[in-house]
Amino acid sequence: MSEVCKEVPQLAKAMILLVEVFDKYAKKDGNADSLSKGELGDLLKAELGEFTSFGDKTKVDEFFNQLDANKDGTISFQEFMVFTASLTMLIQEMTKKV
Amino acid sequence: MSEVCKEVPQLAKAMILLVEVFDKYAKKDGNADSLSKGELGDLLKAELGEFTSFGDKTKVDEFFNQLDANKDGTISFQEFMVFTASLTMLIQEMTKKV
Numbered sequence: 208m209s210e211v212c213k214e215v216p217q218l219a220k221a222m223i224l225l226v227e228v229f230d231k232y233a234k235k236d237g238n239a240d241s242l243s244k245g246e247l248g249d250l251l252k253a254e255l256g257e258f259t260s261f262g263d264k265t266k267v268d269e270f271f272n273q274l275d276a277n278k279d280g281t282i283s284f285q286e287f288m289v290f291t292a293s294l295t296m297l298i299q300e301m302t303k304k305v
Numbered sequence: 306m307s308e309v310c311k312e313v314p315q316l317a318k319a320m321i322l323l324v325e326v327f328d329k330y331a332k333k334d335g336n337a338d339s340l341s342k343g344e345l346g347d348l349l350k351a352e353l354g355e356f357t358s359f360g361d362k363t364k365v366d367e368f369f370n371q372l373d374a375n376k377d378g379t380i381s382f383q384e385f386m387v388f389t390a391s392l393t394m395l396i397q398e399m400t401k402k403v
Contacts, residue, residue, distance in 0.1 A: 217326045218352035222393040224319035226400055231315075240401075254316035284397050292386040295320040299382050302324055303338075 228254060229287050241281035244271045326352060327385050339379035342369045 215223070232250040233239045242250065248267040274282050274290050282290075313321070330348040331337045340348065346365040372380050372388050380388075 216352040217322050217329075218348070218389070221319045221322035221326065222389065222396055224315050224322070225393050226397045228315045228319065229397070230400075250316070254314040285394060288390040288394055291316070291320065292390045295323050296383060296386060298320055299324045299327070302328075 225288070225291060226284075229284055233284075241283050242287065243281055244268070247271050247274070247282055323386070323389060324382075327382055331382075336379075339381050340385065341379055342366070345369050345372070345380055 228250065229242070230239060232246045233242050235246050235249070236243055244267065247270070248264070251267060251270070271282070274286050276286055276289070277283075326348070327340070328337055330344045331340050333344050333347070334341055342365065345368070346362070349365060349368070369380070372384050374384055374387070375381075
């Protein structure tokens with residue numbers, strides 16, 4: 208039953224996109240396991256800049272400190288997923304009000 | 306600077322997909338706020354069936370009970386996001402080993 212060109216279902220597509228977005232920015236400094244503050248800033252600006260004020264450096268600093276739950280100075284994929292899940296819940300709340 | 310047809314960035318696209326997938330199945334019974342056991346079964350089979358054994362009804366029962374953290378008999382969007390985040394972390398782990 209396997210077809211090479213079968214369309215990927217929406218949920219799988221969303222999860223693959225999340226892995227790809229993290230990887231795209233995390234690998235910039237050679238360490239693909241985590242986001243540095245600069246990489247997080249690039250990600251927020253490019254991926255969410257249109258919707259937020261993440262172009263602002265102070266905001267990125269503040270945000271980085273909030274996301275870095277274990278205070279190791281980098282954002283792991285798990286920490287990134289906590290952020291993404293929270294933001295997605297906010298978006299879902301907003302769509303319910305429309 | 307706003308352009309109507311501007312391409313949606315990857316991260317925003319992933320989050321919108323997650324909201325849409327939940328809504329698509331949750332609204333089937335008229336209550337779009339949560340997934341019933343039947344709706345979760347439909348979602349898992351259609352969205353992840355190719356990758357898992359979620360076609361199996363016993364597996365869906367077991368899974369539903371695990372996801373329903375507050376034991377109210379339905380899966381809220383928050384409970385769905387916990388599942389999605391966990392699964393995405395598994396996928397990310399797998400891609401690192403490739």
